[in-house]
Amino acid sequence: MTKRVSSVDRVYETLRDMAINFDFKPGERINESALTSELGASRTPLREALNRLVAEGFLTLAKGQGFFCRSLEPDQILELYQARCAIETEAIIRGIVSASDDAIADLYAYLEESEKVYFTCTDLPELVQMDEEFHLRLAALSGNGELVRLLGNLNDRIRYVRLINLRQIRERHHDNHTDNSSLSAHRTIVDAVKNRDTAAAVKALRSHIERRSEETVELVRLAYSQLYVPSF
Template identity: 55%
Template sequence: MSKQLSNVDRVYEALRQMAADFAFKPDQRINESELSKLLGASRTPLREALNRLVAEGFLTFQNNRGFFCRSLTPKYILDLYEARVAIECEALRLACRRAKDHEITALGDYLEQIEPDYESGSDPAEQLAMDEAFHLRLAQLSGNDELGRMLRNLNDRIRYIRLIDLKRLRDKTGKRVPGELSAHSRIFLALSGRDPAAAEAAMRGHIEKRREAATEAVQIAFSQLYVPQD
């Protein structure tokens, strides 16, 4: 049983990464036979992994047709951004009330730690990882594990588009466009002041600013997924 479980987990992790990176094109039907050969997995663990990804929103299932990659449309991305706003604002509101002083101090130390990498124009993927880590730390301060779990799921489903958007923000020298870290600082200052209204306003403005660029980011994503790159 443990061997079977570990095999399911192995297949699941591989498929989850493929789905997150759009290794399957949007709305593409999943060829289970090819996947079975590619991953060296039998039908049972493959099906279990695929069903888990349907439950998590990475894939869809149609009766009598099979599994499909999730869609990639401006509405889909906007829906994810709206969900992210709701989750993060609630988590931050709770954090203002529940977080311990030493936990808030630790978050401030983390911001100081990552500042040099932000300012030096670090790799976009690394910068996105730091951004996600900051927001997850905030969610954890809420004391609500479910909010953190939902945020991690959203991060994985929206990461592909966020990375494209982040690359667009770079200036011609390859450095980041100023503003991202200062937005985090405004959120942190409101949190450290235990001001839920100010914290929510800062968080909402931070996320919604990038949501407005979703349509263009989706268009770029399609060009990358369907047009061969040099």
């Protein structure tokens, strides 16, 4: 049993990374036979892994047709951003009420440490990971593990588009090479949390997330071009 579970988990993690990065093109039918050969996996663990990814929103299943990569459409990306905003807003409201001063201080310390790397880092995936980590830590102040888990899933599902967005931002600021708008927004959010100012925290958080969601149409267009002419 342990060996079987390990096999399923291994296949799942590999396929999940492929789905996150759109190694399967949007709407593409998943070739199960090719994957069993490529991953050295039998059909049963492969099917279990694919079904898990359907449940998590990375793939779709069409009756009688098989598994397909999720689509990449502006409306769907916008819905994911809206869901992220709702989850993070609920989490920050709860966190302001229940988080200890020490927990908030730890978040502030993480932000200060990440700033030192952010200004010089040129690795886009690492920068996105740093931003996701901040938001997960912020949500964790709520003490609600389900909110954090849901946020993690949403982060994974919009990560590719966020990479495109970050590259676009860096190109716009190529003369200065770094863009500190995200960090400035993060500091505004944390300051409001530290002051236990719910209204200010929610306003800053919503503004920060919605600023990116407003660009979904252009970002999806760029994402499609990136999928076929990759540059990072």
